[in-house]
Amino acid sequence: MDELKNGDLFSIADLKNVRISIGKIAEEEEEWEPMGPHPMPRIATLRDWDFKLLNRYKPFYAPVCDMCCLCTYGKCDLTGNKKGACGIKMDAQQGRIVLLACLVGCSAHCGHGRHLLHDMIKKFGRDVPIDFGPEVDVEAPLTRLICGIKPKTIADFEQVFDYIEEQIVQLADALHTGQEGSYMDFESKALHMGMLDSLNKEAADIIQIACYGMPSSHEGGGPDVPLVDVGIGTIDTDKPVIIVIGHNVPPAADIGDYLTENGLEDKVELGGICCTSIDTTRVYKKAKIASALGRQLRVIRAGIADVIVIDEQCIRADILELCQKVHSPLIATNDKAMHGLVDRTDDDPDKIVDDLANERVPGVVILDPEQVGEVAVKTAIQMDKKRRKLRLILSDEEFKFYVNECIECGNCTLACPAGLHIGEANQSAATGTVKPLADFFDLCVGCGRCEQVCKKHIPIVDVITKAAYPQLKEEKGRMRIGRGPVWDSEIREVGAPIVLGTIPGIIAPIGCGNYPNGTKDAWLIVKEFAERNYIVTLTGCMAIDAGIWKDKEGKTLYERHHGRFGAGGVLNIGSCVSNAHIHDAAIKVASIFAGRNLRGNYEEIADYILSRVGACGVAWGAMSQKAASIATGFNRLGIPAVVGPHSAKYRRAFLGRADLKEDWKLIDASDGSEIYIEPGPQHLLVACETVEEALPMIAKLCFRPSDTDRGRSGKLTHYIDLNLKYLNTYPPDWHLFVRTASDLPIATRNALLKKLEDEQGWEIDWKMKKITEGPIRGYDPSFNPTNLERLIRKKR
Amino acid sequence: MEIPFDVANIPGPEMGEVVSPEVIGSYISNAERPLLVVGSEILRDDFFIEIAIEIGKNGIPIAATGHSIRGFVDTEYADNVTYYNLHDLTNCLRDPNWAGLDGKGNYDFVIFFGILYYYASQMLSCIKNFATDPLIRAVSIDRYYHPNARMSFSNISPRREEEYKDMLKRLVKSIRR
Numbered sequence: 005m006d007e008l009k010n011g012d013l014f015s016i017a018d019l020k021n022v023r024i025s026i027g028k029i030a031e032e033e034e035e036w037e038p039m040g041p042h043p044m045p046r047i048a049t050l051r052d053w054d055f056k057l058l059n060r061y062k063p064f065y066a067p068v069c070d071m072c073c074l075c076t077y078g079k080c081d082l083t084g085n086k087k088g089a090c091g092i093k094m095d096a097q098q099g100r101i102v103l104l105a106c107l108v109g110c111s112a113h114c115g116h117g118r119h120l121l122h123d124m125i126k127k128f129g130r131d132v133p134i135d136f137g138p139e140v141d142v143e144a145p146l147t148r149l150i151c152g153i154k155p156k157t158i159a160d161f162e163q164v165f166d167y168i169e170e171q172i173v174q175l176a177d178a179l180h181t182g183q184e185g186s187y188m189d190f191e192s193k194a195l196h197m198g199m200l201d202s203l204n205k206e207a208a209d210i211i212q213i214a215c216y217g218m219p220s221s222h223e224g225g226g227p228d229v230p231l232v233d234v235g236i237g238t239i240d241t242d243k244p245v246i247i248v249i250g251h252n253v254p255p256a257a258d259i260g261d262y263l264t265e266n267g268l269e270d271k272v273e274l275g276g277i278c279c280t281s282i283d284t285t286r287v288y289k290k291a292k293i294a295s296a297l298g299r300q301l302r303v304i305r306a307g308i309a310d311v312i313v314i315d316e317q318c319i320r321a322d323i324l325e326l327c328q329k330v331h332s333p334l335i336a337t338n339d340k341a342m343h344g345l346v347d348r349t350d351d352d353p354d355k356i357v358d359d360l361a362n363e364r365v366p367g368v369v370i371l372d373p374e375q376v377g378e379v380a381v382k383t384a385i386q387m388d389k390k391r392r393k394l395r396l397i398l399s400d401e402e403f404k405f406y407v408n409e410c411i412e413c414g415n416c417t418l419a420c421p422a423g424l425h426i427g428e429a430n431q432s433a434a435t436g437t438v439k440p441l442a443d444f445f446d447l448c449v450g451c452g453r454c455e456q457v458c459k460k461h462i463p464i465v466d467v468i469t470k471a472a473y474p475q476l477k478e479e480k481g482r483m484r485i486g487r488g489p490v491w492d493s494e495i496r497e498v499g500a501p502i503v504l505g506t507i508p509g510i511i512a513p514i515g516c517g518n519y520p521n522g523t524k525d526a527w528l529i530v531k532e533f534a535e536r537n538y539i540v541t542l543t544g545c546m547a548i549d550a551g552i553w554k555d556k557e558g559k560t561l562y563e564r565h566h567g568r569f570g571a572g573g574v575l576n577i578g579s580c581v582s583n584a585h586i587h588d589a590a591i592k593v594a595s596i597f598a599g600r601n602l603r604g605n606y607e608e609i610a611d612y613i614l615s616r617v618g619a620c621g622v623a624w625g626a627m628s629q630k631a632a633s634i635a636t637g638f639n640r641l642g643i644p645a646v647v648g649p650h651s652a653k654y655r656r657a658f659l660g661r662a663d664l665k666e667d668w669k670l671i672d673a674s675d676g677s678e679i680y681i682e683p684g685p686q687h688l689l690v691a692c693e694t695v696e697e698a699l700p701m702i703a704k705l706c707f708r709p710s711d712t713d714r715g716r717s718g719k720l721t722h723y724i725d726l727n728l729k730y731l732n733t734y735p736p737d738w739h740l741f742v743r744t745a746s747d748l749p750i751a752t753r754n755a756l757l758k759k760l761e762d763e764q765g766w767e768i769d770w771k772m773k774k775i776t777e778g779p780i781r782g783y784d785p786s787f788n789p790t791n792l793e794r795l796i797r798k799k800r
Numbered sequence: 801m802e803i804p805f806d807v808a809n810i811p812g813p814e815m816g817e818v819v820s821p822e823v824i825g826s827y828i829s830n831a832e833r834p835l836l837v838v839g840s841e842i843l844r845d846d847f848f849i850e851i852a853i854e855i856g857k858n859g860i861p862i863a864a865t866g867h868s869i870r871g872f873v874d875t876e877y878a879d880n881v882t883y884y885n886l887h888d889l890t891n892c893l894r895d896p897n898w899a900g901l902d903g904k905g906n907y908d909f910v911i912f913f914g915i916l917y918y919y920a921s922q923m924l925s926c927i928k929n930f931a932t933d934p935l936i937r938a939v940s941i942d943r944y945y946h947p948n949a950r951m952s953f954s955n956i957s958p959r960r961e962e963e964y965k966d967m968l969k970r971l972v973k974s975i976r977r
Contacts (some may be wrong), residue, residue, distance in 0.1 A: 066890075066925045070813070083929060085930055418806065457807075520916065655885050693865055694840045694916075696866070701885065796948065
């Protein structure tokens with residue numbers, strides 16, 4: 005018999021009407037690591053770990069809505085933690101809504117990943133190897149950790165998505181009326197969803213890296229990835245311009261291929277918004293990034309695009325209307341976002357181009373990514389000629405007319421998510437001072453709600469864009485293209501300094517652009533920590549926004565700092581799905597540096613990371629449901645996150661209480677003894693009001709019980725210094741992190757000892773320069789912290 | 801009915817009452833353990849720091865959230881001011897057993913002042929929904945109508961800044977402790 009393959013059919017000659025289908029053929033598996041206790045965990049498998057986290061970092065709820073209206077018993081008033089008709093209390097209802105948000109976010113990444121896998125198998129076949137080059141052996145840490153699988157080809161991710169999809173359905177089931185009733189269990193499920201989401205992201209990014217040859221550790225990858233232009237001002241509007249928006253790169257990649265194959269690379273601009281633009285720069289070297297998500301409306305309104313191509317996620321729901329207004333034909337390429345357009349997937353490309361270029365249709369759906377390139381490029385070339393005469397930025401006269409029309413009724417301010425006092429700025433512009441309006445360009449989150457309520461029908465977004473136009477034209481930054489995985493060799497170099505604390509932390513600015521005070525905060529966060537020798541790993545819109553600002557010498561942060569995963573590095577890891585590599589870096593510290601087994605061993609690795617890896621996520625402008633599931637996934641793995649003030653609207657935080665001693669008890673795995681520790685990290689998810697408050701908070705959330713005295717001294721230096729720099733005072737809790745005199749920075753040790761003596765009543769032996777009484781615990785270099793009793797080596 | 805400063809921020813059946821500065825002053829006067837929570841918006845004008853300090857001088861402790869602590873450090877007023885992250889502080893407030901800033905227990909009346917609108921609104925929502933036994937009354941003295949506060953001023957546009965400042969002066973004047 006011929007060799008059988010998965011999915012083959014065969015007939016047996018003597019048996020009529022019998023046909024046997026071969027399903028999955030079990031192959032002998034390579035022995036690579038013993039299987040851990042929790043491969044492919046189900047809803048309740050890691051519940052004990054979740055409860056350990058949730059008992060220390062108790063869910064905090066701030067409802068956006070005091071009612072429940074999910075079933076016909078309702079609306080139910082839950083104010084004051086009352087029960088609804090079904091018996092659910094306000095706290096559980098909030099947990100339920102959080103789970104719902106994580107479900108939506110996780111499903112978006114899962115749908116994206118599965119869709120990508122289908123497209124890639126169709127284009128490249130099932131056997132594309134997962135080969136990230138000589139510096140990456142641990143190719144898929146989350147997949148190994150959660151699924152117990154070592155993927156060799158992209159087809160191996162089919163079983164990963166099978167697992168995730170099954171779990172998503174089970175978790176969605178828990179949302180139904182009459183299911184879960186405990187907020188703690190809703191949160192455990194949300195944490196499970198977050199973990200699945202991290203797995204989605206890893207799978208999706210690995211698949212696209214493998215298939216498109218995106219940077220990894222092959223030549224030119226890692227720290228050596230090239231820089232790319234960022235900013236509206238970098239788009240050359242003298243050429244036909246294609247703008248791609250979304251997250252799923254195959255259609256944009258096809259445009260790049262078409263341009264290359266037809267020698268049009270220098271004749272047509274391919275730019276993008278949001279994560280698709282980041283991923284496009286990973287596959288097409290001439291691609292540019294027009295903006296992050298926050299400027300989507302304004303880039304479209306500015307009319308720079310001769311054609312707009314959308315795929316999925318974070319696309320404006322009114323995209324078609326916006327495109328029609330500026331005569332930019334729209335090509336929708338994903339069945340999750342078709343915007344009422346006609347599916348023309350199998351039509352003759354020239355016929356489609358003709359219809360689009362002559363504006364017989366405002367847009368089309370093309371669901372086969374390999375058909376998008378030709379249509380998009382040909383349409384852009386034709387539209388460029390027609391659109392040249394359009395003038396989409398307001399004239400000086402129009403601008404003057406509109407600002408004088410404003411009656412300062414305040415409706416726009418009440419509608420504005422940022423509460424901007426637009427009327428005041430209009431008034432100022434009417435009297436000749438345009439700066440306040442121009443300044444709003446960066447502060448505005450670009451939603452357009454203001455225009456709908458304006459009694460005078462002022463196109464407020466356009467008025468702000470006009471005011472800021474001179475700066476806008478000069479918005480020309482640089483960013484490293486997404487480098488993908490952190491190399492194993494880099495982890496070998498920095499694993500020890502991270503765990504011992506001598507590299508003070510890994511800071512991960514990620515996510516969307518709903519900032520409280522503009523994009524410059526993203527730049528400041530990166531600058532502050534990179535200059536202090538933290539490792540800064542960025543993804544998504546924060547990676548873009550941090551790249552548009554320059555220092556006095558005209559250099560961006562990506563030009564100023566190296567791209568290695570090492571002290572002082574500023575790394576663009578890639579798009580939203582790439583941020584799985586930040587989880588992976590933390591996991592690889594446990595695996596490569598500490599030698600812990602990964603396979604099916606989530607709980608132990610998360611425990612290790614929580615106690616030893618000083619990493620902190622920063623989602624300063626988190627907006628979407630994906631951001632909710634991303635942060636929750638980081639949290640289950642033991643990585644805290646600081647979010648911006650808008651994120652209080654996610655309803656839930658995970659907050660520790662430094663004043664509750666019993667919450668901070670750990671086990672020394674060496675002998676099983678219980679030890680009260682300092683609150684490190686104090687929170688798992690916390691919002692700060694301003695960037696000035698966030699900077700010291702981020703530093704604070706890098707303390708870990710495993711820090712050596714030298715490492716703690718460095719972390720304490722930054723924590724105190726950032727407080728003095730941005731809050732003008734010492735932090736009220738700095739003493740909690742002092743275990744011994746050698747934890748104190750040498751330069752200020754005596755002064756700090758004196759403060760401990762005077763302000764905290766600690767006893768100091770001044771002769772020996774030692775603390776004799778006061779700290780929560782002493783410093784023990786052999787302390788082997790864990791939250792898991794099963795890891796105790798030998799009970800005392 | 802007053803429109804919330806963020807127009808769609810309508811939480812449900814229980815929405816805050818718009819009151820005069822004197823009413824809030826009277827509640828502060830009668831509170832057993834009031835707490836003033838200030839945010840970074842007070843830094844936009846020294847006047848607001850002065851108002852916070854005036855309230856503080858009535859023996860009311862101040863939790864300085866965001867980076868508002870800078871204003872107090874710069875004016876060298878440190879008697880009863882403590883930096884606290886607002887999320888962290890609100891989390892403590894919902895715990896009846898919290899020892900408070902002075903170790904003497906939780907508070908019964910909380911005044912929000914100078915805090916970013918939407919962040920304050922969410923924290924007021926937490927207090928309204930979960931700090932119920934014993935009850936903590938949370939009020940806002942910002943220039944926004946806060947539906948999640950038990951009592952609030954109405955929306956006051958920047959054009960009426962002087963009127964708002966007058967209201968704050970009236971509030972301070974009406975506190976008797």
